[in-house]
Amino acid sequence: MSDRRIPFPFDEFEPKWQARWDAEKTFRTPNPGDADFDASKPKFYVLDMFPYPSGSGLHVGHPEGYTATDIIGRAKRRQGFNVLHPMGWDSFGLPAEQYAIKTGQHPAITTTANIATFKRQLKSLGFGYDWDREIATTDPEYVRWTQWIFLQLYSSYYDEETQKARPVAELEAKGWTRDQIDAVRLAFVHEAPVNWSPDLGTVLANEEVEEWRNKGHIVERRPLRQWMLRITSYAQRLIDELEPLDWPEGIKLLQRNWIGRSEGAEVDFQLAGHTVTVFTTRPDTLFGATYMVLAPEHPYVSEITTADQKAAVEAYITACAAKSDLERGDLNKDKSGVFTGAYATNPVNGAQIPVWIADYVMMGYGTGAIMAVPAHDERDFEFAQKFDLPIVQVVQPTGDQEWQGYTDPGTAVNSGFLDGLPTTEAKAKMIGWLEDEGRGKRRVQFKLRDWLFSRQRYWGEPFPLTWKDGHHYAVPDSELPLLAPPLEDYKPSGSPEPLLTKAREWVELPDGSVRETNTMPQWAGSCWYYLRYCDPRNSGRFISEDAESYWGGGEKPGMVDLYVGGTEHAVLHLLYARFWHKVLFDLGHVHTNEPFQRLVNQGLILGEDGRKMSKSFGNVVNPDDVVREYGADSLRLYEMFMGPLEQVKPWSMKGVEGVSRFLARVWRIAFNQNDDGHWDVSPKVQDVPCTDKELLRVVHETVKKVTEDIEKLSFNTAISQMMICTNAFTQVEVAPLKEFTLLLHALNPFAPHLSEEIHARLGGTTPLSETAWPSYDEAALVSDEIEVVVQVNGKLRDKIRISPATAQADVEALAQASERVKEHTDGKTIRKVIYVPGKLVSIVAN
Template identity: 80%
Template sequence: MSDDRRKPYPFDEFEPAWQKRWDDEKTFRTPNPGDADFDASKPKFYVLDMFPYPSGSGLHVGHPEGYTATDIIGRAKRRQGFNVLHPMGWDSFGLPAEQYAIKTGQHPRVTTEANITTFKRQLKSLGFGYDWDREIATTDPEYVRWTQWIFIQLYNSYFDEEAQKAKPVSELEGKGWSREQIDAVRLAFIHEAPVNWSPDLGTVLANEEVEEWKAKGHTVERRPLRQWMLRITKYAQRLIDELEPLDWPEGIKLLQRNWIGRSEGAEVHFDLEGHQVTVFTTRPDTLFGATYMVLAPEHPLVAEITTDAQKSAVEEYVAACASKSDLDRGDLNKDKTGVFTGAHAINPVNGEKIPVWIADYVMMGYGTGAIMAVPAHDERDFEFAKKFELPILQVVQPKGDEDWQGYTDHGTAVNSGFLDGLPTAEAKAKIIEWLESEGKGVRKIQYKLRDWLFSRQRYWGEPFPLLWDKTTGEHTTIPESELPLLQPEMEDFKPTGDPRGPLVKATDWINYSDQFERETNTMPQWAGSCWYYLRYCDPGNNESFIGQEVESYWSGGTDSKGIVDLYVGGTEHAVLHLLYARFYHKVLNDLGHLSTNEPFKKLVNQGLILGEDGRKMSKSFGNVVNPDDVVRDYGADALRLYEMFMGPLEQVKPWQMKGVEGISRFLARVWRVAFELNQAGEWERSSKIQDVPCDDKALLKVVHETIKKVTEDIEKMSFNTAISQMMICTNAFTAADVVPLKEFTQLLHVLNPFAPHLSEEIHARLGGAEPLSESAWPAHDESALIESEIELVVQVNGKLRDKITVAKDAPKEEIEAAAQAAPKVQEQTEGKTIRKIIVVPGRLVNIVAN
């Protein structure tokens, strides 16, 4: 829309004014227990957006979709009598800011704060009802303090297997455990792990980051490095079990369960050239069909068992695998590769020698880094065996007439010695019993979940609050009184290639004392983003990460399923963020710092908003729509309403500017019900608006239908259908000769959470003394919805001629009289004799005349 066109209503004048008023008056400030204006009698409602990473490009129109949904709910709940907590903040540590600092020399904090300023301006321009007094950023020193404090709690805890919960390691000290024993069970521990190391970025990358940075031209290789880890695997079963009661999409629950990957089976011991190698299998009943073994290329035994004849081929293959990510290696569709080591293992059930290969589809990070290959009944093993011409032996007979080659389902054991003839379940039980009795294996429950790699080699991240003894090599935490520990001031952020990270250059900072030096790794971005929802509750607390009374109130009691009542965000965080946040929460609950064992009661994922070309919005595609442009041309309310009207919140939807124009026309119709232009070109109150009782029953019915439906649809998050109903109501007002002020105001009440600027402005101009945001939510009148009259079709000799409206309980004689009196019926029956009148109750009247 060009600037010289008259806007359909003056949104550019009143939208900024209302935003300033909400800011100045702190309209959406939410008091805490202990505040003078706190009302403990109100129920609480905590609605949360997944907080954004403030990138340099700012928001695009896909971002406000979830934010608008939570704002509608938050505004409505607030007016329905709830204490609503609806905060916003910034996930502000991150590799992009560090990379920009490396290129430009500008400190990451400067870049990050500038990006936050842009994001905050954009969010305020959309009129979201956030409590900005609770704003946090993960880079704030006070926030860093409590992130580091949480790490210290993890460091000073272990998982009690019997109690299935975290407990302080001080309990073990009291039982006489040695330092070495305690370090081996800490929830935060040091470990040499194979990681995705990028030499040019100078840091470790998470698996999900690898493809992004490789696509940008950076190299990534697998390398074993000393890393801090979190023992999330101890919570694997609880993370599965305690997921079930949550009101989350079943698809997200399934993704979490699959990521954790619970498997029941057996560990089996194989003799391999004088070594014992243990493999885990969910199908121990197929052990007789194990015709070869595969080790991960990085398995520590590979170099030792490889024969001289195979040494060069093995070394070349191992080097090639080092540059591949776990995602690359785990791709089921890729061509299978591998190399024979020249060594052989002994199958424990039949004593047969089987060849030992290495292949990239087996990884040290999963299981034991070794598998028994049963190619007859495993898809990957089958393809591998076919390619390298390895033996394929059937040991399961399918239930039907399916081909046994590659058959992976249950059946009957064959070619399996003492298992022959047994169905799979019985064969499993019998072989496990045999393995345990022979000392060749044990029953085992295993999880695919790996311990959380918690180290990054970056400057722009939380430093670990840890010290290393220069003499003994032991680690310990710094005193809590020294928190927060911030990064040293540096001007050069470039990676050195040293896997200890760029902080190695800060020699004075590293040297804590004559006895101790600091840890140079920093924490991942997840460290701060996994507990931010807790800090929102009590952001100004200097004594605790969250006060006990505050936590108790916002949690809603010990029987609550979580502290956050509604969490809305994208599916890109379906696994890791949610899993890590749940882990943090459970540990803090175990240690007595929280009263609930889950963070998020209800989770909703909004669908992606695509560009007008049907592709994901991206600068590279040139299809990004900036919300600033939409707000400039159509107003914030039009953007908000359009994003909710596009379709169900969870669906993927393409952006269409014509759709924004349509919503803008709807809002203009609401405006023109109330105002009309005078000769001076100014908006003045419409003569249709009158402060009189509504005697139009049909109009009254539409209004109360709208109140009822919008209220119910907000609760169901069916925002598009709520908007459709408000359009119907607006059309009814537009068609009316008189618009009763009371009933029109009720439309403004329910429109308010969707289009807060327009509704507040109209309400104020029509004399509303109290802002809609401060007034109670309207209740519908059930009696107004009762149909007192019905419309009947009137036919003459079977052909439609007219329609009549009669009382719902009108007697037959009254209906017949009304039908005969209808003008068009009289035209058709004039000069004729009415022979018969047939009344079909509630539907029609047919007059037979000739």
């Protein structure tokens, strides 16, 4: 960084104000029950997405959302709200565990150091967090309540009649057996094909596979006993209850698509003495089903495969085992498959159709079997073309489109009793026929799969469960938190056995039972952290009833009023948090049915080279460096001035410098630097009434616009208005203290250090952060003059200022008398003058 002369002494006053805010706990927010809690105030809960404290610390892309929430939080606090604006750490995770594997150092040591770095950086930017509410998912008390919430899921089932979670104790009272209850728990055991990495020693989520393979790690598919959460029971509610939320439509669409609701029919095919059920959204095309495809993992594959196809089928199954679901599904562009040698019976016409296996059909989706209608399904069409399978038209397009590969509605053809019916009627008639004949039924299906909740890692919450005689049991609440013991080493064994199996004394209990050795995924802690922030030191409950009632209060369904974060969490984190919240709602632990009322996704900040900031590109900008050279306020203001919050924007150090110059202009209105480098109050600032009506108008217009723009999160336009206001002050001989202070009030949420320092040096005794938000004078917004543009032959030549009451003839005369206009009209004949009242005079001359 350069050793340029600092244009205002941010290096002196920024640390001073940060220390004061810390010492005085300026942004502490009292809770119901606290002596200083004021229940008459409305609440505003503003939340940043939970950061993972990585070893590399923040880069300048991270503070974008944090600055936005800080601005609106500071403004709301001054507008009379009890503002909850907390910060904490999503501190479990694989990176810390990988470091432990390399060094032998307990992951907690790395995590604690990373948190300290993040916290120092955030404090250096002056964010108004209530640090008394700081939490980390690795804190024992937090682990305790994460485990407690898991046990609520474990001890519940989904009542289809009431469409709510209910305690399994109700089923016990009805005489259900242990096995029957275990089969319906919201947390259940299932042997599932997973993405196993032997060198990482854990299962990976589908979304993680590509990342870790690119880092050189092995990932293979294999079946493992896993804990699952029955999120599929909530699929319809997760769709329906999105509607009242103030979320971007694009994010809502991503969630709906991920859940994937489909209406159609289940159809039963007979195959080698078995009934194979397939789900289809187009039962009207059943006459066109010319082959069937099973998932390679389908339990019937080994039984139905003929001897001459056995070797090819087994080789194909082995190849599929190495692929993730994403590689087999959305990323699968190359169609592959193998004929089993077997044939199934099409129930509608008795046709014998060949049965194939293919990797794009998976056991986790639907029934693990599909009927293929290649004439009217793009994927089936490509597959049939590649393997020379029959293609039979059963839908006539409505227009002149080609029928092969046609997937839209049309008219049924070559379909027996459906011929001539439009698609909607054909669907209904076919479903009725299937139900009447006992060969199928109406069905709603979801693409969403149950949540695979197990990891074989060390650095995660242990499951509060034990096993004995083949059954699992909940650990009593009194024994929570159940913490993982330290290990001699954290290296994976290469087998699927979880790392905790190494701790034999911890695993094996005196009564002969053993502890569950899988751990929870990182998602667990981030599913409910927004609730713990409301009551972080409560040792008797995960959140008190009073705190939950107050912070979750209001007419809207969501608890958090404003949630800001990146689009990378658009589906999974939001979906998982919504699921946990709904379970807690059903069981009566919270009274809102959604966690986040308003969601805003900030846009990515790219490097100066236009690429995503990454160590590999060498384009990461450390906020510490920017703060050192330009100050925290300059970084904050620049991140908000770059463009609309939601847009992707490239970083520019020249842009930071430009914003720094603006702040310096504000400073220099109030102070002059003397020869010894000290800053003296400028004689320009005087405690006198404002007699300049134009300045008065600009100031009150600024307060109005900044107030409105903060509410809309339109921070860049608010800053533009404050720049206009600053320019107005530089152009007058006297800057009235009252009006200049109004500018400082408006600037305060954006540049809190500078505005507080100027205010204090000018005699302010109460910090701006502790004063009420300013109001604006409507009367002052009315201008005595307006600006009118003057054009000659369509080109701008001048601007004139007039009273709004000036007669048209006088306006036209003033325009023609302008020296700049006369330069272009002298010697010419004025043919026409057009006046658009209050806006434009257009002169035509030749």
